[in-house]
Amino acid sequence: MPLIKINGIEAEVPAGINIIEAAKQLGIEIPHYCYHPGLKVVASCRMCLVKLEGFPKLVPACQTPVREAPPDRKVDGKYDMVISTNDEVVKDAQESILEFLLLNHPVDCPECDQAGECLLQDYTYRYGKDHSRFEFDKRVPPRKDLGPEVLLVSTRCILCSRCVRFTQEITGTKELFVKNRGARAEIEVYPSQSLDNKLSMCVTDICPVGALVTKDFLFKPRNWRYQKTRTVCPGCSVGCNVQIEWMEEDNRIYRIKPVYNEHVNQWWACDDGRLLYHTYEKLPRLEYPMIRQNGELQRTNWKKAYQTVIEGLKKYKADEIAFIGSGFLTNEENYLLQKLAREAFGSQNVALSDRVVKEDDVVYPKFIIKGEKAPNVQGATDMLKPSVTLADVVAGLQKGTIKAVFWAGGGVTAPLEADHLDALKKAEFLVVMDVAQSPLTELATIVLAGASPYEKEGTFTNYQGRVQRIRQAIMPPLAARADFEILEALLDLMDVAVYLRPKKAFDEIAATVADYQGMSYELLGELGWKKGDPVPEVSEAQQ
């Protein structure tokens, strides 16, 4: 590996990476705008200029790869490259570039949603001048409505062209281009087109300034006011890593943004996934456990609900009860559900609900959005090891061999078909554990109010078999509880096992379910762990 020296710090870094990345490895920041690790290098903004020993001019760090020097060209006889990012010449260049970028910039930070996470603000603060020498009227290009989700405030654009390259390289949809040249350049959508691909909101993440903003987040409370929770998007079986920004005071989500995971979503996430919290917010949520009395569902308390479930199910023979898991429940919850079926009630009728919205996969050159609109179908299959199908249960209900059903929903599922509902009407005892009112809760004997995927802890397994942790952001509404707590309480009351926390259930999964062997929450960490990847020895990891 080449030996380099940056600002006097020596290090060996892999050949081929650019100087920005090499410096980052050493903890040195090189300011940059047009460079984005997920996009091609164009070296157009010149913010990243650094001094490279032996070169007559400053070089753009984004475009200069680290390489081995021939033996006779090594600096001081040993360094392959000697770089300075804090030399006076470099500082002067950084100041000038920033002054240049700010010539026409409105500096309307007080009105700009990006303020607080804006690279123009940050770099000007760290590397720029404290005043402007520009005395003329600033150019005011128009504000543009680019598409259904994205607005362009052109005055703020610094023409780094990240957005243009995103539509060329990641989605391949090529809606955006740079119109005109020089001082008159502007970002524009092609005539009669609109920025309406399924990843369009990603351009607002990579826009280093507040030029591209989402309509969803426009003028919402300032971005520093939120609590931030890293979790996994429940929108489809890709399982993009996302950050939920929410507020404690009103227990609401305000924004969902992707976070980098090299194995899953890189820097991106689809618009549907980001906006999914609106769907959950609008659901007619179940807020209390309810028991049917004289034909009407009546609010009750959890203790009574648990007792009624257990007493109700105990009246039936083991093979008269069916348990239906869901691709919206976490691995831990599905595991507990099948344990409740198999160990507490001795029933082998464990099925996985196939009520999942199915669309076509959306395939872009560098991103796939899965059509299976549930986050954990893979994991649910692994945990439940379904011994029957939903169709079998429906048939059993029609024939009268199955009389009691424990149904878990857990998210925005596909509506039930008429023949399913007909069959479920025949159930003598129907427990529904779900997030929202539905035709199914209308039939239920007992309704257990569960939590949405934003409201609980656990793990999801995505379509690639990568097991990832989800974390609780907001609280479930009113008396609703995480499904894990409900199942945990039932197992406890049946004297089968006590788990207390999802972590404990996962440890048991790691000990008993093939493919999950040896995993732990520590191992999953931020990036998750793929089933089948060799797990490091436990003793080794602990050392």
Add this chain to the structure above:
Amino acid sequence: MIKVKKLKAPKMSFWERIYLPAVFKGLSITGRHIPKKKITIQYPEERWVPRPGYRGAHRLNRDEHGRVKCVACEMCSSACPANCIHIVGGVAPWDDREKYPVVFEIDMLRCIYCGMCEEACPREAIELTEVYDFADYSREALVWDKEKLLAMYDLTKDHTYHLQKGEKIVDDMRQ
């Protein structure tokens, strides 16, 4: 071990014990003040006008067209140590700016009149005024909304608030 030292009260002399010299000493101070200039302000007939920089009730300033100057940047509410400013931003109905406050509320009871909001505002839109007489009968009435705060601007913009109210103005009680 803690060492405890017990102190005894010093013994008082005869004159000290009868207290009379101290009483006359006190009365002589009162007597000296009787012929002097009176500094008590006869509020509300007389009014005290605070010096510039006094931190009284807030106002929201208007620009030259009479529109609210505030752009709902939330700098003031971010700076506010009492957490008493509540702002909801919206798309401005005017061309020369993007954002304006749809809701702007200050809880005057919670405020500690520190002036941080005024300090933080990048648009010079919020200011603390010389108004100190705004007691009210309910907590709700003391959560001031945008209209009330703009009305405060109209009342105080010419610095004549106290002139209009009081018959006699006392500029500074130390004069």
